[in-house]
Amino acid sequence: MRTQVAIIGAGPAGLLLGALLHKAGIDNIIIERQSADYVLGRIRAGILEQGTVNLLHEVGAGQRLAAGGTPHHSIELVFKNQRHSVDVTGLTGGKVVTAYGQTEVTRDLMDARASSGLTTVYEAGDVSIHDFDSAQPKVRFMQDGQQQELACDFIAGCDGFHGVCRASVPKNAIHEFERVYPFGWLGVLADVPPVSPHAIVYGNHERGFSLCSMRSLTRSRYYVQCPMTDKVEQWSDAAFWDELRLRIDPELAEKMVTGPSIEKSIAPLRSFVAEPMRFGSLFLAGDAAHIVPPTGAKGLNLAASDVKYLSDAFIDFYLEKSMAGVDGYSQRALARVWKAERFSWSLTSLLHRFPDTDGFGQKIQEAELDYLVHSSAASTALAENYVGLPL
Ligand code: RFL
Ligand code: PHB
Secondary structure (H helix, E strand, O other): OEOOEEEEOOOHHHHHHHHHHHHOOOOEEEEOOOOHHHHHHOOOOOEEOHHHHHHHHHOOOOHHHHHHOEEEOEEEEEEOOEEEEEOHHHHOOOOOEEEOOHHHHHHHHHHHHHHOOOOEEOOOEEEEEEOOOOOOOEEEEEEOOEEEEEEOOEEEEOOOOOOOOHHHOOHHHOEEEEEEEEEEEEEEEEOOOOOOOOEEEEEOOOOOOEEEEEEEOOEEEEEEEEOOOOOHHHOOHHHHHHHHHHHOOHHHHHHOOOOOEEEEEEEEEEEEEEEOOEEOOEEEOHHHOEEOOHHHOOHHHHHHHHHHHHHHHHHHHHHHOOOHHHHHHHHHHHHHHHHHHHHHHHHHHHHOOOOOOOHHHHHHHHHHHHHHHHOHHHHHHHHHHHOOOOO
């Protein structure tokens, strides 16, 4: 088997890269460890920046998003039991974010890929990458009990945080930066109308962080901060709703419609960056290279901006016969990554209760939040980062 770009991983990064390359006439094959249904079953992100929405339209995967995505013009911050609106659209000259589930993004990209007749190998076993310090890299994997080898010009490591690509780079060639937060997010998905259909609501409370988000006008996604030692089984639906109500303002709590959860899980929070993002013929993109805590809703959007830069680099190489894009990829991507890391870290620090957040710490957070919602300079900075820095 041979292709121009071998893509490892069929998450949003791999699928979008495949679509961008196909549009430019560049051959690619995706190798994915899991089944398509497994990939579609992972409930994750929900908020898309305009740049991500534009890329989905560019590759012809935007029809369902245009019909079913919900644009948000503001976010709301709850502290001291009061809700404050930040007019994101007004502060950014008209920009919006769009609520549309990662599962739907993945489904749309998978459907577009299938209708273009492009190859994705699902349930590939023992995936390994070879010779990426040369111009003839290879990917080996098991398919239906047979060993396969895929020869290519480049390997795109889009295989997430626990993937094989970053792990295959010699330790002395990579520098990792990491911060692990001492809490997680307990998330619930439920078929109830969102309590706030026009804005994402982020809450700072003495009992911990809370978040009210949505997937559609009939499906809500809610989160509360919890200790990482908690087990999902400990949290009944009733206990979750009671806790969430305590952490938001009374008017919202009163309005909240509750119902049985259709998914419930606990996610750890981490900041992580691996530098550089290129090793010879191997390029990392998305969660394979970096993780942000979900507080800023940046993970999926960073995966999208990485693969936009990476597709530009490969287009330069194949169509312009230039190495400039390939050589500049890591630096270009990392400049945007670190700004999103900073934003996600700062919002996480501002909104969560840490083990050492005492009365003083809580008061400082509340003072900063108060400043944020009453200073147009501060709320403009928040809004500009929330809608996504320019590509
Ligand atoms: P993914 O989605 O992890 O996909 C990687 C794919 O690679 C496959 N794979 C392998 N394939 C072959 N061989 C191997 N050895 C392999 N190892 C792994 C995996 O099976 C998988 O299919 O990474 P990608 O594409 O980089 O996408 C990143 C996003 O998924 C992630 O950043 C977001 O979900 C983060 N995130 C959010 N991002 C946003 O932009 N907005 C949000 O609102 C948002 N909310 C969230 C989030 C993440 C969360 N969790 C659970 C961590 C909310 C939560 C709770
Ligand atoms: C979500 O809808 O899952 C979501 C929204 C905003 C975030 C994180 C997750 O910051």
